[in-house]
Amino acid sequence: xxxxxxxxxxxxxxxxxxxxxxxxxxxxAVAGGVDGIVGECGGNAMCATCHVYVAEEWRDRLAExxxxxxEMLEFTACERTxxxxxxxxxxxxxxxxxxxxxxxESQL
Amino acid sequence: xxxxxIVGAGHAGAQTAFSLRAEGYRGPITLLSAEERxxxxxxPLSKGYLAALRRRETDADDLINLHPVASYAEQDIALRLxxxxxxxxxxxxxxxxTTGKAYGYDHLVLATGARARTLPFTTPRSExxxxxxxxxDAAAIAALTADASRVAVVGGGFVGLEAASVLxxxxxxxxxxxxxxxPMGRGMSPVMAEYLLARHRARGVEVRAATRISAIVEDGxxxxxxxxxxxxxxxxxxxxxxxxxPNDELAQKSGLETQDGIVVDSSLRTTRDPRxxxxxxxxxxxxxxxxxxxxxxxxxxxxxEQGRHIAKSIATGTVSAYERLPWFWTEQCGLRVQMAGLVxxxxxxxxxxxxxxxxxxxxxxxxxxxxxxxxxxxxxxxxLARRLLADPAGWPEHGVLHGAGYDLxxxxxxxxxxxxxxxxx
Numbered sequence: 001x002x003x004x005x006x007x008x009x010x011x012x013x014x015x016x017x018x019x020x021x022x023x024x025x026x027x028x029a030v031a032g033g034v035d036g037i038v039g040e041c042g043g044n045a046m047c048a049t050c051h052v053y054v055a056e057e058w059r060d061r062l063a064e065x066x067x068x069x070x071e072m073l074e075f076t077a078c079e080r081t082x083x084x085x086x087x088x089x090x091x092x093x094x095x096x097x098x099x100x101x102x103x104x105e106s107q108l
Numbered sequence: 109x110x111x112x113x114i115v116g117a118g119h120a121g122a123q124t125a126f127s128l129r130a131e132g133y134r135g136p137i138t139l140l141s142a143e144e145r146x147x148x149x150x151x152p153l154s155k156g157y158l159a160a161l162r163r164r165e166t167d168a169d170d171l172i173n174l175h176p177v178a179s180y181a182e183q184d185i186a187l188r189l190x191x192x193x194x195x196x197x198x199x200x201x202x203x204x205x206t207t208g209k210a211y212g213y214d215h216l217v218l219a220t221g222a223r224a225r226t227l228p229f230t231t232p233r234s235e236x237x238x239x240x241x242x243x244x245d246a247a248a249i250a251a252l253t254a255d256a257s258r259v260a261v262v263g264g265g266f267v268g269l270e271a272a273s274v275l276x277x278x279x280x281x282x283x284x285x286x287x288x289x290x291p292m293g294r295g296m297s298p299v300m301a302e303y304l305l306a307r308h309r310a311r312g313v314e315v316r317a318a319t320r321i322s323a324i325v326e327d328g329x330x331x332x333x334x335x336x337x338x339x340x341x342x343x344x345x346x347x348x349x350x351x352x353x354p355n356d357e358l359a360q361k362s363g364l365e366t367q368d369g370i371v372v373d374s375s376l377r378t379t380r381d382p383r384x385x386x387x388x389x390x391x392x393x394x395x396x397x398x399x400x401x402x403x404x405x406x407x408x409x410x411x412x413e414q415g416r417h418i419a420k421s422i423a424t425g426t427v428s429a430y431e432r433l434p435w436f437w438t439e440q441c442g443l444r445v446q447m448a449g450l451v452x453x454x455x456x457x458x459x460x461x462x463x464x465x466x467x468x469x470x471x472x473x474x475x476x477x478x479x480x481x482x483x484x485x486x487x488x489x490x491x492l493a494r495r496l497l498a499d500p501a502g503w504p505e506h507g508v509l510h511g512a513g514y515d516l517x518x519x520x521x522x523x524x525x526x527x528x529x530x531x532x533x
Contacts, residue, residue, distance in 0.1 A: 033176045040412055042149045042172075045487075046437050046446065047409070068444075071487035075494065108416075 264291025
């Protein structure tokens with residue numbers, strides 16, 4: 001059973017998507033038809049269109065963002081907060097079952 | 109209402125279709141693709157996809173889908189695969205496919221892309237001479253290199269050198285042959301190109317510049333490449349990446365203006381028919397980021413942003429100029445170069461940072477202003493450049509950057525607005 005990830009729209013609507021371990025959260029969202037994630041550059045941390053806000057209880061459990069991601073987070077269309085991550089840079093593992101991320105109003 | 113017909117389902121065509129719906133367009137949308145497979149991403153073909161195929165990752169194919177296969181129906185987009193267009197009847201506002209179908213349109217979007225340029229001589233009809241453009245090419249190259257120990261790459265552009273990088277990392281003996289004096293001479297500064305080439309050479313890749321090839325000869329499954337006086341090879345595989353040609357013949361045949369691409373105005377409408385647009389690799393458009401009167405760009409960002417632009421035009425009935433900063437990236441030798449703006453041969457280039465440390469940017473100045481930035485190991489510079497260069501009217505003056513020791517961060521407060529994006533540090 002692949003880990004389930006919950007994507008929460010700005011209006012509070014939640015959707016669960018199974019994302020196989022080894023994929024990025026962005027890849028899982030695109031494959032699962034989550035509209036709030038664009039992933040224009042294909043997962044290269046080049047476009048900042050896969051911005052998510054990671055739920056507080058999960059933040060410390062994710063690996064620290066690399067420098068490239070840190071810098072590209074300056075490009076997000078919506079406000080960058082402490083919860084901000086580029087979902088293409090979060091690789092799903094079995095431990096991420098139940099991960100909750102909120103989507104910004106806009107990616108562009 | 110006949111709706112919108114889009115010819116070509118690459119990045120530009122698919123983006124146009126989805127953005128039309130996102131912009132509230134209610135008319136029928138028909139997306140015609142010559143290929144049989146659901147639309148896919150191209151950049152990974154010479155990068156991660158090629159590497160994943162070589163590692164025999166079974167889900168490599170799913171990973172390159174542009175959109176989930178089901179989403180076309182969900183968005184009421186009629187995706188017609190295996191439907192090459194043979195004719196545009198602009199008078200009747202109808203396109204005809206080679207399969208005998210006809211589709212009427214109110215708006216026609218040409219997103220026909222580009223195809224691999226061929227060599228100016230007959231190449232052997234061998235599966236071991238491969239061009240690099242589609243996923244079929246990537247799959248064939250991955251399969252062939254499983255047991256190919258010697259590979260020649262003809263063409264030292266981004267695609268050729270990215271492929272060389274992947275194959276060398278997998279243990280192949282790679283020779284890159286480039287006709288021009290300098291590989292990556294188009295679209296990259298000399299200093300950045302030289303830096304990358306030195307890295308390729310350090311990993312055992314032989315790079316032969318200023319070398320024209322006159323023939324490729326096959327003998328018993330092995331290939332030899334004639335280059336003027338001498339030869340390269342024998343090799344097991346030849347990968348040809350000598351650029352692309354825009355697919356503009358269909359437009360030309362229907363009386364639209366073409367010149368190395370389908371000529372469009374600043375709003376991306378064809379010059380002779382306001383109901384017909386061209387976007388992506390096939391479109392030649394005026395760009396405020398280039399010195400030339402018009403450019404044709406081959407990048408995902410250009411394709412998707414142009415797709416969004418005309419989708420908005422069509423959906424809302426408004427016409428506006430397309431003025432988005434071009435950006436690109438390439439991955440070679442485990443390094444990534446991020447590029448913002450278009451570097452031109454006459455630009456004055458200044459290095460910021462330390463190439464010896466593998467972290468530097470090349471600042472390209474044109475007419476005394478910063479026009480483009482290439483960054484290696486300095487993503488912050490790229491991020492800043494994307495903002496600094498977004499509006500050509502506001503390009504920073506050379507004197508200002510000189511005064512700042514060519515440190516882009518010094519101009520940071522001018523470009524990061526706390527209201528739109530809060531930044532730490």
